[in-house]
Amino acid sequence: xxxxxxxxxxxxxxxxxxxxxxxxxxxxxxxxxxxxxxxxxxxxxxxxxxxxxxxxxxxxxxxxxxxxxxxxxxxxxxxxxxxxxxxxxxxxxxxxxxxxxxxxxxxxxxxxxx
Amino acid sequence: xxxxxxxxxxxxxxxxxxxxxxxxxxxxxxxxxxxxxxxxxxxxxxxxxxxxxxxxxxxxxxxxxxxxxxxxxxxxxxxxxxxxxxxxxxxxxxxxxxxxxxxxxxxx
Numbered sequence: 001x002x003x004x005x006x007x008x009x010x011x012x013x014x015x016x017x018x019x020x021x022x023x024x025x026x027x028x029x030x031x032x033x034x035x036x037x038x039x040x041x042x043x044x045x046x047x048x049x050x051x052x053x054x055x056x057x058x059x060x061x062x063x064x065x066x067x068x069x070x071x072x073x074x075x076x077x078x079x080x081x082x083x084x085x086x087x088x089x090x091x092x093x094x095x096x097x098x099x100x101x102x103x104x105x106x107x108x109x110x111x112x113x114x
Numbered sequence: 115x116x117x118x119x120x121x122x123x124x125x126x127x128x129x130x131x132x133x134x135x136x137x138x139x140x141x142x143x144x145x146x147x148x149x150x151x152x153x154x155x156x157x158x159x160x161x162x163x164x165x166x167x168x169x170x171x172x173x174x175x176x177x178x179x180x181x182x183x184x185x186x187x188x189x190x191x192x193x194x195x196x197x198x199x200x201x202x203x204x205x206x207x208x209x210x211x212x213x214x215x216x217x218x219x220x221x222x
Binding site: 004006034041042043044045046049059091093095102103104105106107108110 | 118146148150155156157158159160163201203209210211212213214215
């Protein structure tokens with residue numbers, strides 16, 4: 001299957017700082033990338049959907065000014081958590097798909113905000 | 115809104131003890147039902163896609179089946195390496211919706 005990478009795999013930051021997470025599709029061009037958040041023992045919750053070159057579509061209840069998504073190319077999307085707070089601590093997972101086909105998931109990024 | 119419910123939440127099996135996981139769903143316009151495996155601290159790993167009632171797919175000790183209201187993931191003669199959380203997700207008209215998962219522990 002297709003390979004999706006995320007960087008970093010984990011990050012610890014102080015409250016009030018911003019953190020950027022990268023998601024790359026390594027062996028295919030992803031027309032759409034998705035960002036999910038997963039709290040312990042809970043399911044993956046879709047945060048936003050992004051198409052290359054256009055603005056991301058955010059799910060209800062997700063603050064677009066807090067979670068900035070940039071999908072600058074067909075192989076790279078970034079999620080920036082601005083002014084992070086302890087309640088933003090979570091496991092963030094991206095996925096990528098081509099032409100509305102199945103999604104391939106990255107390994108996830110563990111964010112801990114102190 | 116699309117809904118996915120998985121049961122049981124947790125399943126402890128002895129090596130070789132076969133069992134089944136359930137995924138019940140309601141969705142407007144099913145475009146696919148997906149099963150994933152997730153290991154602790156990792157992203158979901160794709161296992162199967164099912165598109166229509168009656169469809170079955172197999173991979174090693176795993177077999178997935180689909181009806182109009184639910185899907186089952188059968189684990190035959192599991193081994194300790196099958197220990198993981200198994201996630202079910204449905205693709206509706208709009209997005210992929212996940213269940214909370216079933217955590218399977220297989221003891222040697």
